[in-house]
Amino acid sequence: MISFILRRVVYTVPIMLGVSLVCFALVHISPGDPLVSILPPDASVELQEQMMAIYGFDRSYPEQFMRWLGLAVQGDLGNSIATGRPVATEVFNAVGNTLILAVTATIIGFTLGGLFGFVAGYFRDSWIDKLATAISVIGVSVPHYWLGMVMVIIFSVELRWLPATGAGPGGSSQWVWDWEHMQYLILPAITMSVIPMGIVARTVRALVADILQQEFVAGLRAKGLLDRGVLAHVIKNAAPTALAVMGLQLGYLLGGSILIETVFSWPGTGFLLGQAIFQRDLPLLQGTILVLAMFFVILNLLVDVAQTALDPRLQRG
Amino acid sequence: MAVTADSIAQLATVEKSRGYWRSVGARFLRDKVAVCAGLVAAGLILMAIFAPWIAPADPLDGSMIKRLSPIGTEGYPLGADELGRDMLSRLIHGARLSLFMGVVPVLIAFAIGGAIGIAAGYLGGWVNTITMRVLDVLYAFPSVLLAIAISGALGAGILNGLLSLTVVFIPPIARVAESVTTSVRKLEYIEAAQASGASSLRIVRDHVLGNVLGPIFVYATSLISVSMILAAGLSFLGLGVSPPNAEWGLMLNTLRNAIYVQPWLAALPGVMIFLTSISFNMLSDGLRSAMDVKQ
Numbered sequence: 001m002i003s004f005i006l007r008r009v010v011y012t013v014p015i016m017l018g019v020s021l022v023c024f025a026l027v028h029i030s031p032g033d034p035l036v037s038i039l040p041p042d043a044s045v046e047l048q049e050q051m052m053a054i055y056g057f058d059r060s061y062p063e064q065f066m067r068w069l070g071l072a073v074q075g076d077l078g079n080s081i082a083t084g085r086p087v088a089t090e091v092f093n094a095v096g097n098t099l100i101l102a103v104t105a106t107i108i109g110f111t112l113g114g115l116f117g118f119v120a121g122y123f124r125d126s127w128i129d130k131l132a133t134a135i136s137v138i139g140v141s142v143p144h145y146w147l148g149m150v151m152v153i154i155f156s157v158e159l160r161w162l163p164a165t166g167a168g169p170g171g172s173s174q175w176v177w178d179w180e181h182m183q184y185l186i187l188p189a190i191t192m193s194v195i196p197m198g199i200v201a202r203t204v205r206a207l208v209a210d211i212l213q214q215e216f217v218a219g220l221r222a223k224g225l226l227d228r229g230v231l232a233h234v235i236k237n238a239a240p241t242a243l244a245v246m247g248l249q250l251g252y253l254l255g256g257s258i259l260i261e262t263v264f265s266w267p268g269t270g271f272l273l274g275q276a277i278f279q280r281d282l283p284l285l286q287g288t289i290l291v292l293a294m295f296f297v298i299l300n301l302l303v304d305v306a307q308t309a310l311d312p313r314l315q316r317g
Numbered sequence: 318m319a320v321t322a323d324s325i326a327q328l329a330t331v332e333k334s335r336g337y338w339r340s341v342g343a344r345f346l347r348d349k350v351a352v353c354a355g356l357v358a359a360g361l362i363l364m365a366i367f368a369p370w371i372a373p374a375d376p377l378d379g380s381m382i383k384r385l386s387p388i389g390t391e392g393y394p395l396g397a398d399e400l401g402r403d404m405l406s407r408l409i410h411g412a413r414l415s416l417f418m419g420v421v422p423v424l425i426a427f428a429i430g431g432a433i434g435i436a437a438g439y440l441g442g443w444v445n446t447i448t449m450r451v452l453d454v455l456y457a458f459p460s461v462l463l464a465i466a467i468s469g470a471l472g473a474g475i476l477n478g479l480l481s482l483t484v485v486f487i488p489p490i491a492r493v494a495e496s497v498t499t500s501v502r503k504l505e506y507i508e509a510a511q512a513s514g515a516s517s518l519r520i521v522r523d524h525v526l527g528n529v530l531g532p533i534f535v536y537a538t539s540l541i542s543v544s545m546i547l548a549a550g551l552s553f554l555g556l557g558v559s560p561p562n563a564e565w566g567l568m569l570n571t572l573r574n575a576i577y578v579q580p581w582l583a584a585l586p587g588v589m590i591f592l593t594s595i596s597f598n599m600l601s602d603g604l605r606s607a608m609d610v611k612q
Contacts, residue, residue, distance in 0.1 A: 018454030141595035146587025255459030
């Protein structure tokens with residue numbers, strides 16, 4: 001097991017390097033001078049050169065990359081061009097809010113999707129299976145940002161039950177788990193949960209149907225075990241894969257929260273990205289994407305290790 | 318001798334494949350859901366092609382006094398948008414850019430990713446290892462994040478949007494192509510072709526492609542639905558298509574501020590995205606089971 005974990009960690013290092021290279025390249029594939037947005041249009045040549053030197057744009061690419069990577073490892077992601085504040089601080093504040101949203105959405109989506117998928121797989125080809133399949137197809141096909149708008153229209157504009165946007169009276173920095181704040185979380189979290197729900201339902205349905213067809217289940221039944229007992233075995237067998245899917249989905253939600261955060265003005269990383277795009281604030285864009293991608297890589301690693309720990313058969317593969 | 322054997326084998330494949338496609342067609346037609354989805358998708362494509370002839374009004378021509386007219390206003394069956402442009406005409410015209418932005422990246426990625434994957438799978442060895450490791454890096458990004466990162470850096474614009482979506486879809490397609498090709502390469506008839514002295518290019522063209530393109534294509538069609546949602550999502554964020562063009566994601570974006578005035582009007586473009594995405598999704602599911610591709 002330890003050697004497996006080590007191998008997996010070693011394998012992750014080049015991926016992380018590659019990911020940072022892609023993030024580094026983002027600034028350089030963007031057209032135009034990266035300093036255009038901070039310099040006045042009539043800036044003198046000296047001022048331009050001075051700024052180039054401050055931001056390090058006057059050196060060779062490999063040199064710039066090494067310098068940028070060295071600073072990034074120490075937690076320095078540069079300063080936002082628009083606000084002048086350190087990117088790391090801005091991202092750090094926003095990540096917490098995105099986590100609140102994404103974790104809540106994953107829990108809702110996993111519970112409902114797992115339930116639908118389980119029932120559908122257990123009663124295969126029944127009407128309940130067809131219903132669950134339809135729900136999962138809708139879940140993966142619906143443009144979630146539009147679903148968010150529809151939720152706002154129904155529950156905020158028409159019914160006036162829940163607030164439409166924002167994260168409550170504490171603003172972006174002070175989240176509290178009380179009703180005053182949580183009512184702001186309900187709509188975005190439910191909207192976001194629809195994505196993993198469809199995928200989890202699909203996976204669990206296939207898993208359960210597959211496990212029920214295996215010989216050991218027939219064996220258990222022949223032994224005289226009641227349905228409830230069989231159920232426990234099915235859950236035990238489906239759990240590692242289902243948990244892995246859940247972990248990956250959390251990663252996708254962290255990275256893909258931008259559209260939903262934009263709809264609900266939720267002050268997380270997605271909102272930050274939207275701002276960075278709107279103001280062409282490249283260091284902010286780069287830093288946020290780097291942090292989110294690293295989160296995703298590490299989460300993948302953890303999921304892999306956890307899955308192998310739960311199901312040692314995978315180690316051989 | 319080798320030539321004759323080869324041509325006989327080829328004939329046999331052609332005969333077999335014709336029968337195969339016929340049975341795929343028959344199986345597909347029996348699947349009512351897939352046929353319905355196919356009809357809706359075909360309808361949407363026809364709507365995009367013939368938009369200027371179907372649409373009752375000019376999609377760019379607005380009237381200030383008609384701004385945000387509700388659904389059912391006379392002369393504006395689906396209302397008017399925030400600049401007083403006919404919603405129905407904009408939705409019809411929107412099919413053009415929306416479908417283009419959704420489908421084209423998948424097609425390009427199918428060509429590029431397919432080629433990369435087949436080459437890596439057939440050549441194997443260190444070429445395979447290096448190619449797949451490089452793709453793993455792009456795979457390490459959630460797709461939404463990668464699309465937004467690239468188009469955010471490149472800036473708004475149709476071409477930038479297409480480019481970023483293509484980059485997003487190359488790794489998954491290449492991965493599927495690689496795994497399918499690797500499994501085909503291990504089959505005995507490939508070894509036989511190699512033994513008979515056929516060149517790599519010839520083997521790939523005559524013996525590998527026919528067996529791997531189907532599964533890769535089915536996989537690619539399953540990405541169209543994701544691509545539609547992502548492409549419209551980019552425009553929704555202000556990347557991708559820019560105003561005053563009619564595109565569903567962009568329309569959602571500009572109508573978003575109107576949800577307190579005309580809520581259901583503002584939601585209309587999303588219905589179109591949803592309809593397109595779900596019909597392509599079910600079409601692809603039907604295609605997969607008709608071709609009996611296991612993934």
